[in-house]
Every structure is written in structure tokens, then in C-alpha cells.
Amino acid sequence: xxxxxxxxxxxxxxxxxxxxxxxxxxxxxxxxGKIKCTSCDTVITENNxxxxxxxxxxxxxxxxxxxxxxxxxxxxxxxxxx
Numbered sequence: 001x002x003x004x005x006x007x008x009x010x011x012x013x014x015x016x017x018x019x020x021x022x023x024x025x026x027x028x029x030x031x032x033g034k035i036k037c038t039s040c041d042t043v044i045t046e047n048n049x050x051x052x053x054x055x056x057x058x059x060x061x062x063x064x065x066x067x068x069x070x071x072x073x074x075x076x077x078x079x080x081x082x
Contacts, residue, residue, distance in 0.1 A: 017046070024063050038064050039072035051076045 021027035029035050035044040042048065050068035053076065054061055066072045 017049075020052075021063070024061050026063055035065055037067040037069075037072055039066055039075045040069065042067045042069070042072075053080075 018027060021030055026035065030044065030046070033043045033045070036042065037044060037050075044065045044067060048067045049065060050073045051066040053064045053066070055064055056062075066076045
């Protein structure tokens with residue numbers, strides 16, 4: 001609508017977030033404040049996650065995070081469409 005591209009989004013419910021993070025060994029990093037937004041380097045917390053993007057890195061699944069700031073979510077959308 002209004003010239004915007006439509007993207008498909010898979011969602012993780014809040015209750016499943018911890019389990020998803022444990023599967024990628026990133027749960028402790030989130031709790032310890034070691035995960036940063038890919039776009040702006042803001043420390044990611046449970047309360048400011050905007051987008052989680054799975055990536056295959058060296059045969060292992062790793063999650064990339066973007067915070068909830070509009071500019072960061074827009075950067076994610078641009079990266080996905082490239």
C-alpha cells in the first residue's frame with residue numbers, strides 16, 4: 001500500500017524468546033548486556049528488541065538483533081530487500 005514493499009515476517013512470542021536464544025547460545029549474552037543493535041549499537045534488552053534475524057554463520061544458527069527504533073527497523077527492511 002502507498003508504494004511500500006510487503007515483507008513476510010516470522011514472529012517469536014515473548015514466551016518463546018528465551019528458548020530461541022538458548023538454542024543459539026545467545027541467552028546469557030542478552031542477559032549480560034553483550035548483544036547490541038546491528039544498526040546503532042544500542043544494548044539490546046528484552047524490552048527494546050525490534051527485529052531478530054536468523055543467520056547461518058559457519059554452519060550454526062545465530063541471531064542478529066535490531067532495536068525498536070524506527071531508523072533501525074527501517075535499516076533492517078532495507079537490508080532484507082537487497
